[in-house]
Every structure is written in C-alpha cells, then in structure tokens.
Amino acid sequence: MDSNAKNNLNVADTPGLLEYAHTAGSAVIRPEDMGKTKGKAQLAMRQQTHDQLEKIYRQIELLGRQAREIQNRIDISERIYDAHMSFEPVVNHVYFLYERKDGSDVLSMIGPSEWGRTFPYNRFLARVLLLADHTWKVEFMNEEEKDNIIDLD
Numbered sequence: 001m002d003s004n005a006k007n008n009l010n011v012a013d014t015p016g017l018l019e020y021a022h023t024a025g026s027a028v029i030r031p032e033d034m035g036k037t038k039g040k041a042q043l044a045m046r047q048q049t050h051d052q053l054e055k056i057y058r059q060i061e062l063l064g065r066q067a068r069e070i071q072n073r074i075d076i077s078e079r080i081y082d083a084h085m086s087f088e089p090v091v092n093h094v095y096f097l098y099e100r101k102d103g104s105d106v107l108s109m110i111g112p113s114e115w116g117r118t119f120p121y122n123r124f125l126a127r128v129l130l131l132a133d134h135t136w137k138v139e140f141m142n143e144e145e146k147d148n149i150i151d152l153d
Contacts (some may be wrong), residue, residue, distance in 0.1 A: 077135045079130060083107045089130045094139070097125040 016139060021028060029122060085106035096108045098121035105125065112124040128136040 073135045073137075076138055077129070078125075079105060080136050090136055091132050091134075092129050094127060094129050096127055099123050099125055 015023075083097060085107040087109065089107070093109075096111050097106060098106050100106055101122045103122075106121065107128075111127070112119070127139045129139055131137055
C-alpha cells in the first residue's frame with residue numbers, strides 16, 4: 001500500500017525538478033522565451049564590443065598622429081642639422097632658423113627682431129628649441145611652413 005500511496009497522492013519522487021508547479025501554493029514556473037533571451041544577450045554583446053572597438057579606433061588614431069609628429073620632428077631635425085651653423089647648439093636653448101637667398105638654411109642665435117635695419121636672409125623659417133634627445137621643437141613657424149609641420153605641444 002505504501003508504494004501505491006505515492007501514485008494515489010500524485011506526489012513526484014523529485015518535485016524540485018519538475019517543469020511546472022507541483023502544488024497549488026508553488027511559484028508559477030513559465031518557460032523562458034529563448035529567442036527573447038538570446039536577443040537581449042546579443043544586443044548587450046554588440047553594444048559592449050562596439051564600445052571596445054571605438055576605444056581601439058581612437059587609440060589607433062592617436063598612435064597615427066603621434067607617429068606623424070615624430071616623423072615631423074625627424075624631418076625638422078634633419079633640416080636643421082643640414083643647415084649651416086657656426087656654433088655648437090646647447091640643449092634647452094632657443095635658436096632661429098633662416099633661409100638664405102640661395103635657398104640654403106642657416107641656424108642662428110639671433111632672433112628676427114634683433115637684426116636691426118638690415119635683415120641678411122631671405123626669410124625667417126622657425127624658432128626652435130634643442131631638446132635633450134637632440135631633436136628640435138618648433139615653437140614658431142613661418143606662416144607658409146605651418147601647414148607642413150605639426151606643432152608638438
């Protein structure tokens with residue numbers, strides 16, 4: 001009679017594993033709409049990965065800009081070291097780059113406003129500062145040259 005009692009009372013052997021409420025007072029169990037659940041998860045995944053990709057794209061742009069700035073520093077440094085200079089430049093001192101009438105460059109310790117009445121060069125190109133790594137920082141550029149050089153500040 002004991003074995004039949006379970007069947008007569010409609011009691012399951014493992015009531016916690018049933019897919020439905022097994023007593024009148026049990027919590028309502030509704031099956032999940034898996035399409036809806038997957039859709040929400042997929043939307044969250046797309047938003048997160050999109051945000052992460054945007055951060056990476058911004059980092060790539062920053063690295064590209066930094067690489068261009070370094071290349072410009074190299075170009076400026078090469079041009080200054082190719083220029084005529086009658087002194088040895090000292091780190092953290094300001095110098096002035098001029099273009100001679102024959103098209104060659106010259107580095108000077110004299111600024112454009114210090115020449116007096118006669119300006120001996122064709123044009124003033126840049127005010128430069130020698131950095132510790134022996135590259136040059138352009139502090140002021142002639143208007144014509146500003147478009148070709150990125151300021152490193």
